[in-house]
Amino acid sequence: MQVTKHISSAQNPLIKKVLVLKEKSRERKKTGLFILEGLRELQIAIGAGYFIESVLFCEDIIENSNLLHTFNADQLISVSADVYKKLAYRDTTEGVIAIAKSKDHQLSSLEFNTRNPLILIAEAPEKPGNIGALLRTADAANLDAVLIANPKTDLYNPNIIRSSVGCVFSRNVKTGNTSEIISYLKKEGFQVFCAALTASKDYTTVNFTEPSAIVVGTEHSGLSNEWLQNSTQNIIIPMEGEIDSMNVSVSAAILIFEAKRQRKLNT
Missing domain, CATH: 3.40.1280.10 (SPOUT methyltransferase, trefoil knot domain)
Structure with missing residues (x-):
């Protein structure tokens, strides 16, 4: 699995983008993007045909990285444990957070x-x-x-x-x-x-x-x-x-x- 980028600072623009998408409904609606967390959720989203823009993962936390091998190197971003903990929504987490494109629910x-x-x-x-x-x-x-x-x-x-x-x-x-x-x-x-x-x-x-x-x-x-x-x-x-x-x-x-x-x- 090739990874072309590693982020260790919470001030990184992409990290700020993830935080805004996580916290602001208005931003999710405006951009058509949302945040999902967890390997099972990511797998279900992929199976349902969702487009995954980026996958952020923490090597210190993730236990099973097999699913990540399905992504291109430019989609995968390694983050430090401190950055991941700032992004993570759940207390019990699996080390994976993705930015995905929403679907039409009209x-x-x-x-x-x-x-x-x-x-x-x-x-x-x-x-x-x-x-x-x-x-x-x-x-x-x-x-x-x-x-x-x-x-x-x-x-x-x-x-x-x-x-x-x-x-x-x-x-x-x-x-x-x-x-x-x-x-x-x-x-x-x-x-x-x-x-x-x-x-x-x-x-x-x-x-x-x-x-x-x-x-x-x-x-x-x-x-x-x-x-x-x-x-x-x-x-x-x-x-x-x-x-x-x-x-x-x-x-x-x-x-x-x-x-x-x-x-x-x-x-």
């Missing part, structure tokens, strides 16, 4: 590989950790798409990448506002199942075997009226304890895997 680019898609929609999720957890659930269930309505943070926020363990790269993720997504669902003939407390049926009693969208809102405010007014059927997970809600990613997982169970029985 609703207009949404395509399916099946005639009977099952998708998850999350309206205005605020916590990157919840978004990451939703994407991991979508990956586990092999959903056909995840749509983020009225996004509050960009998909390449380091917390989303970390909490999704790279699933943000491998899943079919699109964004749009609520009105756009509802129009799309109506045009494409989706059943819309909104997780809500009012006018709801037990989630086990509805039919998820046709093209279906499961829609979840925030734990604090739930779904907007626009979703509830355009719902095919509101659904609820019966609660037997003192509280009336669960973490959004847990609720979504329960609903998604009930839909998967029904579809498996229907095949």
Whole structure:
């Protein structure tokens, strides 16, 4: 493995660029670039067809450098342990950070590989950790798409990448506002199942075997009226304890895997 450059100063322009991309959503949007950290995340991004501009690695930390052999020498940059620790987002790190080019996540680019898609929609999720957890659930269930309505943070926020363990790269993720997504669902003939407390049926009693969208809102405010007014059927997970809600990613997982169970029985 040939390396043409080594950086040992945190004042290096490239190091400053990485720090800005890591910390500033505005810079990620302006440049179309983002930062990812970790060998597994890098491998998933490569497998999903992401363009990797540069790979920064620390020889004192990295344990398995086999993946680096797939890059050209001018893409690889060795950094000192001190510089790497300044860049690293995670406490437990693998010695690799990459600068990558973002993809198009507009609703207009949404395509399916099946005639009977099952998708998850999350309206205005605020916590990157919840978004990451939703994407991991979508990956586990092999959903056909995840749509983020009225996004509050960009998909390449380091917390989303970390909490999704790279699933943000491998899943079919699109964004749009609520009105756009509802129009799309109506045009494409989706059943819309909104997780809500009012006018709801037990989630086990509805039919998820046709093209279906499961829609979840925030734990604090739930779904907007626009979703509830355009719902095919509101659904609820019966609660037997003192509280009336669960973490959004847990609720979504329960609903998604009930839909998967029904579809498996229907095949």
